[in-house]
Amino acid sequence: MATPINTGLEKDHLVHHDHVHDHDDHEQSFVSKYVFSMDHKVISRQFLITAVIMAVVAMTMSVIFRLQLAWPGEKFAFVNALLGDKWGKDGILDPNMYLALVTIHGTIMVFFVLTGGLSGTFSNLLIPLQVGARDMASGFLNMLSYWFFFVSSVIMLASCFIQDGPASAGWTIYPPLSALPEAIPGSKLGMTMWLISMAIFIISSLLGSLNYIITVINLRAKGMTMTRLPLSIWAFLVTAILGVLSFPVLFSCALLLIFDRSFNTSFYLSDIYIGGRPLDNVGGSPILFEHLFWFLGHPEVYIVLLPALGIASEVIATNSRKPIFGYRAMIGSIMAIGFLSFIVWGHHMFMTGMNPFLGSVFVFTTLLIAIPSAVKAFNYITTMWKGNLQFTPAMLFAIGLVSSFITGGVTGIILADSTLDINVHDTYFVVAHFHIVMGLSAIFGMFAGVYHWFPKLFLRMMNKKLGYLHFWITITMAYGVFFPMHFLGLAGVPRRYYTNSNFPMFDNLVDINEIVTYCAIIGALGQLVFLFNFFYSMFRGERAPQNPWNANSLEWTTPMAHIHGNWPGELPTVHRWAYDYSKPGQARDFVPQTVPLAEGEEDGGGH
Amino acid sequence: MNLLVLLAIVLLIIAGHQLLKIIELSRGLKKTKEWQVTDTDNNMMGKVMLAFMIVFFVFFFWQIERWIDRSLPPAASVHGKLIDQLWDANMYLITVIFLVTNFFLFWFAYKYRGNSKRKAVYYAHNNKLEMIWTVVPAVALAFIIIFGLKYWNEIMADAKDPNKVVVELYAKQFDWTARFPGKDGKLGESDYRQITGSNSVGLDSTDVAGNDDVLVKNEMHIPVNREIELNIRSRDVIHSAYLPHFRAQMNAVPGMITYFKFIPNKTTVEMRKDPYTVKMMDGINKQRALNGKEPIEFDYLLLCNKICGVSHFNMQMTIIVDTEADYTKWLATQKAYKTVAVKQ
Numbered sequence: 001m002a003t004p005i006n007t008g009l010e011k012d013h014l015v016h017h018d019h020v021h022d023h024d025d026h027e028q029s030f031v032s033k034y035v036f037s038m039d040h041k042v043i044s045r046q047f048l049i050t051a052v053i054m055a056v057v058a059m060t061m062s063v064i065f066r067l068q069l070a071w072p073g074e075k076f077a078f079v080n081a082l083l084g085d086k087w088g089k090d091g092i093l094d095p096n097m098y099l100a101l102v103t104i105h106g107t108i109m110v111f112f113v114l115t116g117g118l119s120g121t122f123s124n125l126l127i128p129l130q131v132g133a134r135d136m137a138s139g140f141l142n143m144l145s146y147w148f149f150f151v152s153s154v155i156m157l158a159s160c161f162i163q164d165g166p167a168s169a170g171w172t173i174y175p176p177l178s179a180l181p182e183a184i185p186g187s188k189l190g191m192t193m194w195l196i197s198m199a200i201f202i203i204s205s206l207l208g209s210l211n212y213i214i215t216v217i218n219l220r221a222k223g224m225t226m227t228r229l230p231l232s233i234w235a236f237l238v239t240a241i242l243g244v245l246s247f248p249v250l251f252s253c254a255l256l257l258i259f260d261r262s263f264n265t266s267f268y269l270s271d272i273y274i275g276g277r278p279l280d281n282v283g284g285s286p287i288l289f290e291h292l293f294w295f296l297g298h299p300e301v302y303i304v305l306l307p308a309l310g311i312a313s314e315v316i317a318t319n320s321r322k323p324i325f326g327y328r329a330m331i332g333s334i335m336a337i338g339f340l341s342f343i344v345w346g347h348h349m350f351m352t353g354m355n356p357f358l359g360s361v362f363v364f365t366t367l368l369i370a371i372p373s374a375v376k377a378f379n380y381i382t383t384m385w386k387g388n389l390q391f392t393p394a395m396l397f398a399i400g401l402v403s404s405f406i407t408g409g410v411t412g413i414i415l416a417d418s419t420l421d422i423n424v425h426d427t428y429f430v431v432a433h434f435h436i437v438m439g440l441s442a443i444f445g446m447f448a449g450v451y452h453w454f455p456k457l458f459l460r461m462m463n464k465k466l467g468y469l470h471f472w473i474t475i476t477m478a479y480g481v482f483f484p485m486h487f488l489g490l491a492g493v494p495r496r497y498y499t500n501s502n503f504p505m506f507d508n509l510v511d512i513n514e515i516v517t518y519c520a521i522i523g524a525l526g527q528l529v530f531l532f533n534f535f536y537s538m539f540r541g542e543r544a545p546q547n548p549w550n551a552n553s554l555e556w557t558t559p560m561a562h563i564h565g566n567w568p569g570e571l572p573t574v575h576r577w578a579y580d581y582s583k584p585g586q587a588r589d590f591v592p593q594t595v596p597l598a599e600g601e602e603d604g605g606g607h
Numbered sequence: 608m609n610l611l612v613l614l615a616i617v618l619l620i621i622a623g624h625q626l627l628k629i630i631e632l633s634r635g636l637k638k639t640k641e642w643q644v645t646d647t648d649n650n651m652m653g654k655v656m657l658a659f660m661i662v663f664f665v666f667f668f669w670q671i672e673r674w675i676d677r678s679l680p681p682a683a684s685v686h687g688k689l690i691d692q693l694w695d696a697n698m699y700l701i702t703v704i705f706l707v708t709n710f711f712l713f714w715f716a717y718k719y720r721g722n723s724k725r726k727a728v729y730y731a732h733n734n735k736l737e738m739i740w741t742v743v744p745a746v747a748l749a750f751i752i753i754f755g756l757k758y759w760n761e762i763m764a765d766a767k768d769p770n771k772v773v774v775e776l777y778a779k780q781f782d783w784t785a786r787f788p789g790k791d792g793k794l795g796e797s798d799y800r801q802i803t804g805s806n807s808v809g810l811d812s813t814d815v816a817g818n819d820d821v822l823v824k825n826e827m828h829i830p831v832n833r834e835i836e837l838n839i840r841s842r843d844v845i846h847s848a849y850l851p852h853f854r855a856q857m858n859a860v861p862g863m864i865t866y867f868k869f870i871p872n873k874t875t876v877e878m879r880k881d882p883y884t885v886k887m888m889d890g891i892n893k894q895r896a897l898n899g900k901e902p903i904e905f906d907y908l909l910l911c912n913k914i915c916g917v918s919h920f921n922m923q924m925t926i927i928v929d930t931e932a933d934y935t936k937w938l939a940t941q942k943a944y945k946t947v948a949v950k951q
Contacts, residue, residue, distance in 0.1 A: 095917050170914045176861055177844040177915060183780065184916045270862030271799045273809065274780075274843045278800045286845055286860055320719070321727040329737050351847065352858045353839075353865035356763035360756050367748045374744040375737065377708060382736070384715040386728040390644045391652035391721065399656070399716055406708045410701035413748075417755040419762065420694055423679075423687075423854045426847060426912045461642040468652065472659075479663065487670060490678035492851035494912040497920035503910070504903045508677050508891045540631065542640055582727040589726060604731050 028564075036147070038139030039564045043146045044124035045457055048450070050153055051117025052534065056527075057157065058108035061101045063524050068093040070510075070517035072499035087165065095498045099168035100186050102496055104160060106171030107194070111201055112156065114304040114442045116149050119205075119243070122307055122449050123212045123236040125456060129555035130230050132221025132572050134565045137214040141207045148204035152197045159193035167194035170496060172297070175268040175289050179260045182275035191261065195254050202251045209240035209247075216240075221554065223574035227331075228593070228603075230553045230578040231324060234331050235310025238338040239303050245342070246299040253292035260284070290352055294345035301438055302341040306334060308445020309376060309405075312398040314578075315448045316380055318551045319395035320387030321589050323579035323604055326379045333372035333379075340369040350418040351425045359418045366416035370409070377406050388582070388589070392549065393467025394452035400475045401444035407479075408437025411486070429489025435482045447474070447530070454537065455544030459560050462541060466533040470526060477523030484512045550590045553578045557594055577604045646723055653720025660713035664706065679851050680884045683907065683928070685870040686762050687854035693754055700747070766868040768834040774827070775838045776909070777808045778846035778859040781918035783909055784808055785827035789819025789943050799842065809842075810944060818945040821938065826925040827909075830934035831874045839865045849912035850926065852878075858913055871907075871928045878928070879905045 037043060060082070067076050075091035082088065087097035124142070128135050136142045159166040168186025169178035173194065181188045216229070216237045256267040260281075268289045269281035317324040324330060346354065346362030380402045389395065411433040414420050424430060447470075454462045491509055493500060500506035500513075547556040554574070558566050572594045580591035583604070597603060639645060682691050719727075775786035775794055786808060788794045795810050795817015802809040810817040829835050839848050841859035848867070849856045857867040878884055884905050892902040911922035929937060 095920075099914065099917065099919075174845055174913075180844070183844050272843055272861050273799045273802045278802065283862075285862055287863075321721075323729065323731040325730065326732045326737050329732070351856050352845075353860050353863060356759065359763070360759060363755055363759070364752055367752050370748055371741060371744050375741055378740045379737075381708065381711050381715060382730075384712070384719060386730065387715075387719045388721045388725050388727040389649065389653070389716060389719050391649050392644050396652065399712065402712055403709055406712070407705055410705050413701055413751065414694070414697055417693075417697065417751060419690055419755045419758040420697060422762070422856050423690060423694075423851060425856055426849075461640070464642045464644065464648070472655065475659070476662075479666070483666070484670060484674070487674040487677065490675070492679045492849075492910075494849065494910060496914045498917075499920055502921040503908070503923065504891065504895065504900075505906075505908065507898075507900075508887070508894045510894060512674060512677075536627075540627070542634060542642060548642065579731070582729050584729055 036143055038135070038143045039562075040124045040128050040136050040139070040142060041457070041562060041566075043142055044121050046146050047117060047120030047124060047149065048457065050150060051113050051121065052531070054108050054112040054117065054153060054157075056531070058105045058113065059524050059527065061105040061108075063520060064093060065098055065101045065105070066517040066520045068098060068498070069500075070513045072501050093498075096165060096168060096185055098498045099170070099184070099496065100160075100165045100190070103168045103170055103173075103186065104156070104166050107167075107198075108156065109439065110171060110300065110304065111198070112149075112153055114439075114446070115205065115243075115300070116153075116201065118304065118307050118442060118446050118449075119212075119236065119239055120146070120149060120208060121446075122232070122311060122453070123208065123240065125453060126232055126555060127212055127215050127236055128219070129456065129558065129566060130233050130553050130578075131216060131219060132224055132554045132567075132574060133215055133219035134567075134571070136211045137219060138211055142211050145204045145207035145211065148200050148207065152200035152204060155193055155197035155200065159190050159197065162189050162193070164188040164190055166190040172293060173257070174293075175257060175260065175286050176272055176274075179257060179268060180272070180274055180279075187261075192258075195258050195261075198254055199251060202247045202254075205243050205247050209243040212236055212240035213244065221571050221574055224554075224593075227328070228574055228577045230310075231313035231327070231330050231334070232307075232310035234334050235306045235313070238334050239306045239310075242299040242303050242306075242338055242341060246296040246303075249292055250296035253289060253296065256292070257289065287349075287352055287354060290349050290354075291345070294348045295342075297348065298345040299338075299341045301434075302337055304438055304442045305405075305445075306337065308401060308442040308448075309334075311445045311449040311452070312380065312401045314551075314553065315392075315394045315398040315452050316383050316402075317579050317581060318452075318549050318590075319390040319392055319398070320384050321390065321581045322383055322387040323577075323581055324379070325382040325385075326375070327577070327579065327604070329375055330379055333375045336372040337369060337376075340365060340372070344369060344416075347416050347418070347421075350421045356418075363416060363418050367413065370413060370416075373405075373409055377402060377409070390549075392451065393462070393464060393471055394448045394549075396468065396471040397444045397448035397451065400471065401441050401448065403475075404436050404440035404444060404478070407483075408433055408435070408440065412437060423492070424489050426495050427489040428485045428493045428495065431495055432482050432485035432489060435485070436479075440478050440482070444475075447471075450534070452549065453555070454541075455548055455560070456555055456558075458538045458541070459544055459562070460537050460539075460541030461544050461548065462537040463533050466529050470529045470533065473526030473529065474523060477519045477526060480519030481516050481523060484516050488512055547592075550588070552580060552590050552592050554593055557592060575603075580604055644721070646721065649721035653717045656713050656720075657717035660709065660717075663709070663713075667706075676883075676886060677890065680878070680881060680887060680905075682852070682854045683871055683873040683878055684853040684855065685872055686758070687852075687869070688872075689758050689761075690854045693758060696754075697751060700751075766834050766836040766866075771834040771836050771868070772829060773836045773838060774829065775808070775840060776848050776859065777840050777842065778848065778911065778915075778922075779807075779842035780844065780916050781911075781922045782824060783848075783911075783922065783924040785823050785924065787821040787823070787938060787941070788816075789821060791816055791819060794838065795820050795944075797840070802842070808840075819943040821941040822944055823941060824924070826927060828927045828929050828934055828937045829871060830931045831871055831928050833931070834868055834870050837867045837869075839867065844915050845913050846911045846915045846922070847913035849910045850907070851910070852907045856912060874928045874930055875905070875907060875926075878907070 079088040080091040087094045164185040167190045259265040266281035266284040269284045272279045344366040347366040575596045582589045777784040793816040796814040797809045798811045799809045839859045841861045846859040857865045907926040909924040
């Protein structure tokens, strides 16, 4: 019987794992192996596949409303086929459904794909594997985390099929619009389901994040000091901390909204006359909601972005065959971004009637966050300098991420400046900005992660040529969708307009909207290439070797089999940082972390 | 027909399946695996990276060339001019950053594309370099912050001009009402419980100051070169008063009054003659002619810029900036609230 030697922190795990190692998983029933599994690798796959399905739904929604925006009033059989006669009568999108679609598109993308999907997949997969642990600190809580996520996904999707339609007050669900069923049909049952779904989502996120933090802090393998951790782990750790500190605030924010909606309290409501009668609510303020919402909402941006940046660090260093440039500065940047992300939320509220002096403070803090962000971008570029770049599909997406991070980041400098925000606040300029900097960067990071760690997820390789095709379609079409939106913003087009045709001043923008929609359709079809590659390779892809990318980090030292416990026998001992690529004096251009330092050899992490 | 389509799909699936089988079978025969990145791949992708950069930059300038003239006309307000200047300065700055950093990114991708004969340079950090690109952005941002906040404080300061025009913008689903104080120069108090069909903004009947207030819909007039103080209110949900031509915006929040002040410096008539506007309107009217619509003239607009319900996309009011004389004349023709209410 192989007795795994551990750092001594998971005694009860050992008992649990022992029989698994010897009998090669055969004793587990299908249900405990694939459904209610406590193995982080299985949970990671569950998150990923759920997120892929959610992403397809949200992307299809965007195609529907893009059709409406480019050709308002035109009839599309596609729209009718998907939405039926109620919401897509004669193939014309209903204006209430339009708002519902943008709302659910945003909600799914931000929370279910880029938070649950990204952190859920890669924190789960990589934290135990890269720190050298048998599993998460609590496999049970980890399992619960996925199943709460699953339930909240189901509720969110189910809300699309109810009589009055799903929530439609925008993904930021500002009350009173979201609080009053008289204000919009989506604020009836749809909003209730949205709130329940999000409450469950928050539970899932908290269970996951607590596990990630504890695992990184307590279950590192021998020799894996904090400054030997791959940057991906640093990013996941800080992300999890952000989640733990900010999601409870969203929970209280949502809870007060539930009170206002269902129990006639007045946290967010005051002096309202609607549906032909004055309401009794006095003394509340929607501004309070906005503060609470964005106290989560802004860290949320970095919850979405940091894991993607962490993945990019790994992928770029490995495929540049060079150490990541400025490892310690990268850690510092991650922590600075994490800290600052908590004191910038007010930049979403410059135009809300919040005290302008308060606005000034947020201008200052927000622009500060550009500094660590710039450091990160420069460090990625310098990592590529004089490298020997291996263009795996993952590497292409990581480079795409750096490009979109810069391209979308620079417009953030404009929007963070309250003076300049006055005229573009809530216009398409903002839509362009956050889709490029957050949406594209994070989804590129997610794709990079999938292509890079597919061998670890499914023990097979994805097709490279299809990966290339997928990347080039995606990046060209994504820029084709979001770059022109800046110009709509410059022309003063507000967000969330069902059509611009009621304003003659926007009549000359028709061709811009058409280009955007054409690119969105081609880009969406391009994702079929990925979906095929993903599901086909899962079952029929080529068998993966142990270390296909010649990488250093610990996950590539595990055998190519799904063992609960990750390493048969002893856990590895770590002797060096994760970035000894092309180190002079070495035979190969990579030195795994498990290789002891030679006499007189210095560790790159700065030990 | 349906059967034919079904048959075609089935055949396609069978063909695809056979093709995949051939590919799978041929895997074993090849020396390099499909997923392995070869020198040819690297060479190819490196070049495509460079090509993409060129296409990307060409697309960027093509968009500017084609679409920049469709941006909002130059600001028609005093503070708006400052915003435009600051905007341009910042825009040039970030355009340079955008071009330079993207250039290096894609250039390096091309230049250092992999080759099995080469080895990468082991280069882990350089404190001096990192210091430079921490300090340089910090200094640049300091300037941005200083100028931004200077203007912000001026724009957001309380209206001080004793000769200011106070206008209330009252938002509800889905229209705007503008309320001007009558001869007494004072807006009457309001109380949302007193809203009725004829008292749409909820004027407080106990406050006589409201009796001579003037309420207008669809179109409001303001005088040029005088400070306009907008008092913004909402009846139901959050709206946003967005006056893009004046570079003015502020949310309308139920339960509170929000403010925005500005000095319009071009009358509607002057703005219609502005060369930029003339050119822009030509473009708009050309497009309208193609769609078989009447040509239109330029007008200042108030839009709703915060999602507020199903007709959010159609909540507008025309704003006419008049000369002082025209404004006074217009205001005199408007009926006071009390007389209107009594009649109803």
